[in-house]
Amino acid sequence: MITNTELEYKGNLYPNEIVDVKQESDKFYFTTDNGVILELTVIRNSAVRFRYATEHLFQPDFSYAISENAIKGFSQLEFRETETEYWVETARIRVLIDKKTLRTQISDKDGKIINEDELGFHWEENYTHGGNSVKMSKITQASESFYGMGDKATHSNLKGKRVNNWVTDQYAYGKDQDPLYKAIPFYIGLHNQIAYGIFFDNTFRTHFDFSHERRNVTSFWADGGEMNYYFFYGPEMSRVVQAYTDLTGTPELPPLWALGYHQSKWSYYPDSQVRALGKQFRKLKIPCDAIYLDIDYMDGFRCFTWDKEKFPDPKGMIQDLEKDGFKTVVMIDPGIKVDRDYWVYQEAMENDYFCKRGDGPLMRGKVWPGVCSFPDFTNPEVRKWWANLYKEMIAETGVHAVWNDMNEPAVMEVPTKTAPLDTRHNYDGHPCSHRKAHNIYGTQMVRATYEGVKKFVFPKRPFVITRAAYAGAQRYSCTWTGDNVATWEHLWIANVQVQRMCLSGYSFVGSDIGGFAEQPNGELFARWIQLGVFHPFCRVHSSGDHGDQEPWSFDPEVTKIVRKFIELRYQLLPYLYTMFWKYSRDNVPMIKSLVYFDQEDPQTHFRTDEFIFGDQILVCPVQEPNAKGRRMYLPRGNWHNYWTGEVVEGGMEKWVVADIDKVPLFIKEGAIIPFYPVQQYVGEIELKQLTLNVYYKQGIEDSTVYEDAQDGFDYKKGGYSLRNFKLNGKEKELIIQQYKDGTYETTYDSFKIRLHGLPFKIKTIEVDNVKVPLDTVRLNGDSTIEISKNFTELHIIGA
Ligand code: GLC
Numbered sequence: 001m002i003t004n005t006e007l008e009y010k011g012n013l014y015p016n017e018i019v020d021v022k023q024e025s026d027k028f029y030f031t032t033d034n035g036v037i038l039e040l041t042v043i044r045n046s047a048v049r050f051r052y053a054t055e056h057l058f059q060p061d062f063s064y065a066i067s068e069n070a071i072k073g074f075s076q077l078e079f080r081e082t083e084t085e086y087w088v089e090t091a092r093i094r095v096l097i098d099k100k101t102l103r104t105q106i107s108d109k110d111g112k113i114i115n116e117d118e119l120g121f122h123w124e125e126n127y128t129h130g131g132n133s134v135k136m137s138k139i140t141q142a143s144e145s146f147y148g149m150g151d152k153a154t155h156s157n158l159k160g161k162r163v164n165n166w167v168t169d170q171y172a173y174g175k176d177q178d179p180l181y182k183a184i185p186f187y188i189g190l191h192n193q194i195a196y197g198i199f200f201d202n203t204f205r206t207h208f209d210f211s212h213e214r215r216n217v218t219s220f221w222a223d224g225g226e227m228n229y230y231f232f233y234g235p236e237m238s239r240v241v242q243a244y245t246d247l248t249g250t251p252e253l254p255p256l257w258a259l260g261y262h263q264s265k266w267s268y269y270p271d272s273q274v275r276a277l278g279k280q281f282r283k284l285k286i287p288c289d290a291i292y293l294d295i296d297y298m299d300g301f302r303c304f305t306w307d308k309e310k311f312p313d314p315k316g317m318i319q320d321l322e323k324d325g326f327k328t329v330v331m332i333d334p335g336i337k338v339d340r341d342y343w344v345y346q347e348a349m350e351n352d353y354f355c356k357r358g359d360g361p362l363m364r365g366k367v368w369p370g371v372c373s374f375p376d377f378t379n380p381e382v383r384k385w386w387a388n389l390y391k392e393m394i395a396e397t398g399v400h401a402v403w404n405d406m407n408e409p410a411v412m413e414v415p416t417k418t419a420p421l422d423t424r425h426n427y428d429g430h431p432c433s434h435r436k437a438h439n440i441y442g443t444q445m446v447r448a449t450y451e452g453v454k455k456f457v458f459p460k461r462p463f464v465i466t467r468a469a470y471a472g473a474q475r476y477s478c479t480w481t482g483d484n485v486a487t488w489e490h491l492w493i494a495n496v497q498v499q500r501m502c503l504s505g506y507s508f509v510g511s512d513i514g515g516f517a518e519q520p521n522g523e524l525f526a527r528w529i530q531l532g533v534f535h536p537f538c539r540v541h542s543s544g545d546h547g548d549q550e551p552w553s554f555d556p557e558v559t560k561i562v563r564k565f566i567e568l569r570y571q572l573l574p575y576l577y578t579m580f581w582k583y584s585r586d587n588v589p590m591i592k593s594l595v596y597f598d599q600e601d602p603q604t605h606f607r608t609d610e611f612i613f614g615d616q617i618l619v620c621p622v623q624e625p626n627a628k629g630r631r632m633y634l635p636r637g638n639w640h641n642y643w644t645g646e647v648v649e650g651g652m653e654k655w656v657v658a659d660i661d662k663v664p665l666f667i668k669e670g671a672i673i674p675f676y677p678v679q680q681y682v683g684e685i686e687l688k689q690l691t692l693n694v695y696y697k698q699g700i701e702d703s704t705v706y707e708d709a710q711d712g713f714d715y716k717k718g719g720y721s722l723r724n725f726k727l728n729g730k731e732k733e734l735i736i737q738q739y740k741d742g743t744y745e746t747t748y749d750s751f752k753i754r755l756h757g758l759p760f761k762i763k764t765i766e767v768d769n770v771k772v773p774l775d776t777v778r779l780n781g782d783s784t785i786e787i788s789k790n791f792t793e794l795h796i797i798g799a
Pocket residue numbers: 265266294295331405406467482483541542543
């Protein structure tokens with residue numbers, strides 16, 4: 001392979017000296033003598049875009065990834081020139097552009113280097129396809145680490161690795177196998193306590209080399225398109241991830257039921273089996289909110305049809321399931337069966353909506369139904385049509401949500417596993433071949449699905465899932481990590497992938513719990529559930545041909561453990577929902593790798609297993625058979641062991657006991673964690689009280705609880721309840737203050753405050769400065785206090 005790091009390679013072309021400079025408000029154009037233009041755009045004080053043209057020619061500026069709502073604006077912008085460089089300076093960073101080479105260097109205001117070009121931008125003309133391979137190389141800084149890049153099934157720290165992005169149907173993938181289902185060309189660099197991010201917004205196949213080929217060089221390149229990347233400065237990793245996520249967007253809040261437990265298999269049928277499945281959940285009292293129908297519900301795998309034998313009355317079945325509290329989610333694939341008598345095929349043919357090959361014929365390929373044609377979802381008219389196809393299924397039959405699969409697109413029996421590269425696409429009015437459209441195809445499909453589902457479930461909220469994704473797909477859809485395997489190694493992979501996706505702006509993610517291919521034993525299934533309930537998307541799914549994977553498919557002990565952990569997820573729903581709200585509104589990843597949580601502690605830079613669920617819960621799955629516990633690293637600070645109540649000091653590795661019915665679980669001291677009662681499904685119970693688990697700390701800690709109607713859009717008009725709690729613990733005192741916002745009235749009137757780790761005996765309690773007789777506050781043996789949900793200050797004084 002030709003890489004951009006082989007200095008000797010003769011095909012590479014480089015910019016030479018700058019001969020012209022122009023400024024147009026926030027944009028600067030530096031033109032070199034040999035016709036290269038660098039367009040540098042200041043987006044925010046700490047975000048800059050670099051775009052390079054060769055031969056004086058930019059392609060039209062168009063991106064599917066960038067969110068319309070991305071924040072722009074900076075407070076300061078200066079431009080200067082020295083003998084050797086141009087300087088573009090914002091309130092937070094300084095970009096130097098070398099006059100002779102067009103190479104750039106970015107530093108903070110103290111001159112500390114954040115990121116600098118090695119060879120910088122260079123390119124190679126592509127005589128086979130036209131255009132260029134565009135390349136960039138940077139100097140790797142001392143002890144630099146790298147994170148992000150979507151769903152890569154490899155060590156969380158990418159240092160020393162080379163990866164590429166080409167969304168691929170990768171059945172039963174292995175550790176380190178690359179590429180997989182997602183193309184998220186965004187990475188975070190961390191060195192000298194400085195974090196920065198680079199988002200290479202190019203949908204062609206992209207490549208990244210993190211000091212793999214040469215120890216001191218990091219490079220990225222694409223097989224076509226433009227060198228077009230965004231740079232984000234931290235120095236905190238949180239700022240980098242939030243800035244990238246702001247640029248590429250976040251989803252709206254999902255309905256709360258989407259955060260419940262979901263059960264799937266390829267496939268549950270006929271309808272009697274689906275009904276029986278629902279009954280079994282209720283009988284065994286294992287909470288569950290959604291049941292999935294995989295491809296076999298369709299008539300000969302034709303999308304938007306029903307197999308009338310297996311499902312004679314889908315509407316009736318869906319209604320009955322709904323009465324029992326289940327939502328029905330169905331699969332829709334992109335391949336449309338070539339069948340002249342099939343209405344979807346007919347409509348697409350009549351309107352010329354299918355993709356065509358370079359020379360004109362229709363693009364065809366085999367998927368489940370046999371030979372298929374593929375709608376060109378990069379055509380806005382096709383997306384509109386596709387969205388409307390959901391009308392009957394949702395508005396009439398009552399399906400609640402949709403799951404898009406095989407949308408890489410996956411094509412069977414061809415070595416490339418996808419559409420031929422000469423296939424043409426509209427690309428929203430920028431016609432191109434599949435080389436450019438491949439990585440975005442699935443995202444545009446799920447975008448259309450999202451529009452359709454949103455339209456037809458209104459006034460409820462849409463819930464959509466996708467397998468393939470490019471950066472920005474998180475605005476439309478939840479996702480899962482594809483066809484994994486029921487092995488212990490895959491449990492490790494699932495953990496790393498979900499953390500990595502969260503760092504890559506894509507938080508609504510989970511794995512096929514238990515493994516898709518092959519069969520887990522009870523122990524592996526239980527351990528995987530113990531991880532899966534802490535993932536934003538929590539679904540068991542399996543290929544079905546290796547045996548059953550329902551919570552009761554193993555032995556009674558496993559069923560008990562699985563129930564216990566699913567119940568814990570349901571108790572944690574208000575916490576999880578608040579995490580989602582923070583993600584949706586403030587771009588905060590729902591799950592944080594330890595390096596994100598505490599980048600100043602170098603111990604965190606190479607950790608893979610431990611993660612922070614939300615802001616205040618530390619989880620470390622057990623990933624080996626026969627374990628009675630495990631060694632894990634606790635980040636700095638004090639942590640309450642959830643199971644034992646013991647308070648332990650972090651900043652070191654520890655052995656933590658976790659027999660098969662436990663997972664290492666710690667709560668940050670000072671946290672206030674809201675709990676709902678266990679429900680069999682979201683909305684089963686009208687909430688009469690909210691439990692607040694208060695974890696004592698000597699010091700201050702803030703916690704938040706966000707709630708709303710759990711569905712619908714009133715929350716956008718102020719119909720939410722936001723509670724901010726400030727905990728202030730002293731040696732013999734604990735003060736909790738509540739600040740409330742929003743107009744939504746929760747159904748409960750009181751809090752049950754459960755105190756954990758209080759180091760003193762309670763002498764008096766004051767609520768809003770009024771002393772409360774201890775007997776009326778029902779101070780129970782286990783230290784719970786019941787008080788009105790409207791309190792402003794709770795003051796507990798020790799003896
Ligand atoms: C793909 C999906 C899997 C699904 C199967 C059948 O392999 O990844 O989840 O069950 O297709 O539709």
